[in-house]
Amino acid sequence: MRQAGMYSGILSGGGISGRTGPHLLPLARIKKIMKKSSVDVKMISGEAPLVFSKACELFIEELTKRSWNMTIHGKRRTLHKEDVASAVATTDVFDFLIDLVHPNGNDVNEDDHVPEN
Amino acid sequence: MVHNIGSNYPNREEVLNFSTYDATTSASQQDLGVINEQDRLLPIANVGRIMKQILPPNAKISKEAKETMQECVSEFISFVTGEASDHCRKEKRKTVNGDDVCWAMLNLGFDDYAEPLKKYLHKIREIDGERANQNKGASSSSNDDKDHTRNLHQETSSNYRSAGNQVPRKGTSSNLFKFNVIDKRNRF
Numbered sequence: 647m648r649q650a651g652m653y654s655g656i657l658s659g660g661g662i663s664g665r666t667g668p669h670l671l672p673l674a675r676i677k678k679i680m681k682k683s684s685v686d687v688k689m690i691s692g693e694a695p696l697v698f699s700k701a702c703e704l705f706i707e708e709l710t711k712r713s714w715n716m717t718i719h720g721k722r723r724t725l726h727k728e729d730v731a732s733a734v735a736t737t738d739v740f741d742f743l744i745d746l747v748h749p750n751g752n753d754v755n756e757d758d759h760v761p762e763n
Numbered sequence: 764m765v766h767n768i769g770s771n772y773p774n775r776e777e778v779l780n781f782s783t784y785d786a787t788t789s790a791s792q793q794d795l796g797v798i799n800e801q802d803r804l805l806p807i808a809n810v811g812r813i814m815k816q817i818l819p820p821n822a823k824i825s826k827e828a829k830e831t832m833q834e835c836v837s838e839f840i841s842f843v844t845g846e847a848s849d850h851c852r853k854e855k856r857k858t859v860n861g862d863d864v865c866w867a868m869l870n871l872g873f874d875d876y877a878e879p880l881k882k883y884l885h886k887i888r889e890i891d892g893e894r895a896n897q898n899k900g901a902s903s904s905s906n907d908d909k910d911h912t913r914n915l916h917q918e919t920s921s922n923y924r925s926a927g928n929q930v931p932r933k934g935t936s937s938n939l940f941k942f943n944v945i946d947k948r949n950r951f
Contacts, residue, residue, distance in 0.1 A: 683841035
């Protein structure tokens with residue numbers, strides 16, 4: 647159920663203007679993930695996690711839509727992990743995810759990687 | 764697991780714990796692993812909600828699919844941040860800012876995101892700038908913030924649904940710079 651304020655919260659009142667208040671995704675967590683991505687990442691401006699919160703929303707939407715296409719193709723109504731894997735395999739821009747969704751190189755033709763655990 | 768670092772007099776509790784976890788390293792690593800797992804992923808509820816909202820109402824999402832999506836999003840953040848950070852380093856800057864994130868998106872092939880994000884970023888900065896002006900002593904209302912940011916989301920979100928939002932107040936755009944001083948002196 648969509649809650650009033652979940653979308654608008656990011657925008658109205660103390661949303662963007664105060665950089666506090668409800669966002670779709672937790673900014674502190676985004677910042678943590680950013681910091682862990684590389685030793686080089688030391689300082690992050692306040693706006694960067696905000697931009698990412700929007701970007702992640704777009705990313706999730708795109709990957710979900712593409713995954714759902716796979717679900718429909720399989721004549722199902724439940725989106726499964728395999729659908730996500732297929733969507734990743736068939737979308738160039740999601741190449742960076744291939745190892746993540748196919749750790750054993752099951753479905754992808756050219757995957758020669760040793761699975762990392 | 765604490766190994767009595769810096770303490771000459773280990774308290775009893777620490778000693779007991781130490782002896783209980785004989786395979787100490789693996790136990791502590793496991794503990795750390797659990798904590799890190801939560802830290803490195805975005806909450807499944809939030810991720811699941813975004814997924815659900817873009818799918819048809821009768822669609823179902825398996826828990827595993829949501830977990831996979833969590834992993835993918837974190838990977839996405841790391842991937843883009845790494846690129847943005849590299850970019851900063853080459854330009855001899857220390858702080859990764861919103862422009863760097865947008866630049867990295869474009870560079871990594873997320874063309875479709877770059878434009879909406881740039882707009883978003885622009886508005887964020889605009890609002891911040893206005894807010895700074897407001898804080899400098901203007902007595903104007905914050906209606907503009909709300910209108911700006913609402914428009915911002917509509918422009919940039921592919922699936923923005925405005926139902927449930929509060930009714931936009933009619934703030935005049937010039938309110939920001941009008942100083943509405945209430946003069947209570949007697950007038951003739």
